[in-house]
Amino acid sequence: MKKNLILILILGLISCTRTEENNHFSVGIIADCQYCDCDIKWDRYYKKSPERLKEAVTELNKHELDYTIHLGDFIDQRFSSFDSLVPTWNKLKSPSYHVLGNHDFEVVDSLKSKIFDKLNLKKRYYSIDQNDWKFIVLDGTDLSFYGSLDSLKLKEAKTTFDKIEKDSLPYAKVYNGGLSNEQMNWVEQELITAQNKHQNVGFYCHFPLLPYDNGNLWNTVELQKLIERYKNVKVFMNGHKHLGAYAQKNGIHYVTFKGMVNTADSTSYAIADFFKDSIKIKGYGREKDKTLLLPQ
DSSP, X not given: OHHHHHHHHHHHXXXXXXXXXXXXXXXXXXXXXXXXXXXXXXXXXXGGHHHHHHHHHHHHTTSOOSEEXXXXXXXXXXXXGGGGTHHHHTTOSSOEEEXXXXXXXXXOGGGGGGHHHHTTOSSSSEEEEETTEEEEEOOTTSBSTTTOOSHHHXXXXXXXXXXXXXXXXXXXXXXXXXXXXXXXXXXXXXXXXXXXTTOEEEEEESSOOSSOOTTSOTTHHHHXXXXXXXXXXXXXXXXXXXXXEEEEETTEEEEEOOOTTBSSSOOEEEEEEEOSSEEEEEEEETOOOEEEEOOO
C-alpha cells in the first residue's frame, strides 16, 4: 500500500511537471530597429542598427524560442534599407514575425505595396496560436495617411483622424494610425474564438494603448473598451515610444518595449517567458527585467 501511494505521488509530480512544461514557451521581442543610412536625430543612431540586430539575433539563437517578433519600424527611410537587415533577420533559428510600423512606410509611394513581401507578411494583421494562447497581431497603419493604400481606407483614415483632432486628443498626430472597422470586427471574432477555446490572449501592435500619450493608436479608447470585455486578455505589447513604458488596467498589462535604435552605445531587446501564472521578461541592454502576474 505504501509503495503504491509513493508511486501515485511520483506519477502525479511527473504529470504536474509535464503540464507546466506544456504551458511554458518563450518569445524573442525586438522593437524599433529602425535602420537607415541617416545622420543621428532625436538620439536615434540609425547606422548602428544593423550591428545591433546581428548581436540580438546571435543571442536569441542561443535560446529555445518558439518564435521571435519585431514590433514595427524595422527601417526608417528608403526601400533599400530592408536589404541591410533582412539577411540578418533570416538567420533567426526560430519562426519570425513582423508588426507594421509607421516608419516602415517611409519609402516612395510606388514601392509601398512591396513592403509586405520584404517583411514576409501574407496579411497585414493576423494571429498566432501558441500553446494555450492566441496572439493577435494588429496593423496600426491600417488607417493612416502613409499606409492606407486604397481610397476607401484613406477616406476612413481621414474621418477617424478628424474626429480625434476635433476632440483635441493628444494622439491626434499624422504619424500615428488606427484600426479600420473591418480590422476591429476581425479582432472581436478572434477574441470570441479564443474565449471559446479557453485561450489566453496577448496583443502585438506598433502603437500603444496605455499610458495615454501623443503616440497612441488613433482608436485607442474603442479598442480598450473592446478587449476589456474579454477576461482572457492578459497583455498588450508594443513599440513606437522609444523610452518604453508600462501600465496595468483591469487586469491587462500594457508593455511598451524600448527602441533598439536609441542611444550611442546600447541596444534593447527581450525574451518573454510565458507561464501559467506569469510572464517573465528578460531584458537585454536598456530593456529592464519584468515579471507580469496573470490573474487566474
